[in-house]
Amino acid sequence: MSKGDALRDRTAAAIVDSAAASLAERGRIVSMNEVARAAGVSRATLYRYFPNREALLRAMATTGVEELAARVADADLQGLPVDQAIARLVRGFIAVGSKYVALSAGQASTDDHPDVDALLTEPVRDLFRRGIADGVLRPGLAPELLTELLSGLVKAALGMVADGQLGAEEAAAGVVAVFLDGARAGTRSPEPARSSRAR
């Protein structure tokens, strides 16, 4: 039975990947028919795996979240200084972006997802809490707000990457630079030298 399940999972994953690719490539308008065809599978099978469009989107979201969560877990955020942890996090977000961008466009509601909270939002929030407690981040901004704002920065950067206006590395660097130190000129900017090669 484990074998059947494995096959099932692999098929589902293939469908999700293919759908993510189709959805990233073409502009948000992808019919279930096209998704099925692109995945090399019949429409009936597609519906067997995902009972409706929303479920497919949700699965894509979950996949992206899990992929991201794996990176987050690997990243040993607790073991790093907060600023470096954030940088690593952002790089991870943007690397996984190709899937994340489809969702960030509002296709999937990301509501009703315990995963996304448990796996992503919470660790990030913890990171921010730690940063504030450590005195690395300033105390005036709520962790929840910081989480959302960072997410917004990442989405914007992903949009530019998807449009080919920016490489993933530059995008990540820009996000980190702005998020940590802001756009204002000042004394504490050795980092920007690393992050300013926007075409």
Next chain:
Amino acid sequence: MSKGDALRDRTAAAIVDSAAASLAERGRIVSMNEVARAAGVSRATLYRYFPNREALLRAMATTGVEELAARVADADLQGLPVDQAIARLVRGFIAVGSKYVALSAGQASTDDHPDVDALLTEPVRDLFRRGIADGVLRPGLAPELLTELLSGLVKAALGMVADGQLGAEEAAAGVVAVFLDGARAGTRSPEPARSSRAR
């Protein structure tokens, strides 16, 4: 003829407003039938004004953009210090947000809009150019990147406002604080006192 046109414009504006309200209230799924009914008009008339759904969304986008552009023009961005201009800009964005949020959710493509570029993006980019030239903003970040990142921050903040997690003022203050000075604690903390007094 001016009268007929005026009536026409008013009707169109009423439809756009009603559609924006419907679309903000209900989650992204609003049929043309409902839009028409909510606007107190028949479906045929709706289609007389906007040949298809996309045109309606585009009109909503344009309306939002123009409203925003009016604010931007009023704001006398050139006459202010760059940081204050940015703060004013962000407050304007968030104030108009209720319309902007529907569009930012990805409903309208915002592509093929000369308006949005001419009226919004360009002034903002100019502002950033001026800031870099003045030495107020650091030179390492391209104006295009800053524009997108600021837009991302605003969208994120708008999402929180729409969810009721945050007031418009706090949201604007948070966006400005992070965008200008970043989340990192540091020597520049006296300045945020001007702009980031979240509740």
Next chain:
Amino acid sequence: MSKGDALRDRTAAAIVDSAAASLAERGRIVSMNEVARAAGVSRATLYRYFPNREALLRAMATTGVEELAARVADADLQGLPVDQAIARLVRGFIAVGSKYVALSAGQASTDDHPDVDALLTEPVRDLFRRGIADGVLRPGLAPELLTELLSGLVKAALGMVADGQLGAEEAAAGVVAVFLDGARAGTRSPEPARSSRAR
């Protein structure tokens, strides 16, 4: 007032004529818009004269009927032998045919038309009754049946005339020949010489 009425009548007649022409020329599918345009009048005016499409068709029918009725009245059917009266009648029908064909195609219901009955059907039926009474027509066929059958023959002949397969004279002669004497060869062949000289 007689002047206004005269104008009114003339306009109505012009619309009817134009509509008949449009309807004869193009195949049965003529929108009220096209009718109005062809008549050189606005759609509103068209509707002022004829409250709906059916009224227009009915007016066309009535016009044709009146034209026909005028011929019928002129033809002095009572003063002629029945067979000659029938021949004259058929020629009249076919001569007026261009209008009659549009109606015979089923556009107008011809129901609820007192005119058509009073002006056409009744005289024809009377003619048949006289023929039966005179012994010119055989008694076994009801006048109503004969009326319908003759109408059917005329419509068929009109169709061929409209298609250019037949001239009006030959068509009329054929209808009269078949209606009076049938298609069977027989002893009455000398008579057809008078009425059935098809090309």
Next chain:
Amino acid sequence: MSKGDALRDRTAAAIVDSAAASLAERGRIVSMNEVARAAGVSRATLYRYFPNREALLRAMATTGVEELAARVADADLQGLPVDQAIARLVRGFIAVGSKYVALSAGQASTDDHPDVDALLTEPVRDLFRRGIADGVLRPGLAPELLTELLSGLVKAALGMVADGQLGAEEAAAGVVAVFLDGARAGTRSPEPARSSRAR
């Protein structure tokens, strides 16, 4: 595959039958929605079988023609004396009439139908040619004209049958009587005794 096709054909036939019934019962104005409902099928399915209204009408025409053609083929026209063959033909036409009447009202164009020519018009024309050659029909009337005139008679009779003014048998008898021997009183009318019971 034969099974699927058979099912398909049966469904199509059911739709055609139902549509013919609806169209015969109600006066020419039957929406596709009603057709679908009457056929116990959804509108989408109706359109799946017949891409548009005209195709449905055409299918009804073809069905009627084929049904008629089957009768014609069964009737062994060649093996009968021409007058008896004509009588049989007319009875066949009128029997099938309920479908034929909808089409004869001008709903379907009957153009672009090779079938109708090959299956119906041609045999009838052949019959007339044989009749003329045999001396049973008189030579002065072209077969094409006779074909059309007979068709006109049949349509007229069908109209009366549909209106309930006449039974099918009487109608057929009247048509045959008039078509073969005309309405004129004369020596050769033993038949009318059989055919004159118009109400």
Next chain:
DNA sequence: TTATAAGCGAGACGGTACGTCGAGTCTTCTT
């Protein structure tokens, strides 16, 4: 090795929304 179960492709079906178009009503402006 065969039977049985499960997944799969194919595709019909109902439902719903979209965008188009014609019919008929009504208001407003003009002459």
Next chain:
DNA sequence: AAGAAGACTCGACGTACCGTCTCGCTTATAA
């Protein structure tokens, strides 16, 4: 003050997509 211009509602038409279903077929597991 009547008629022209034209906006509006209603509803049908034809198209497309979604989600459900059944039907055979194949394949892999089980006896």
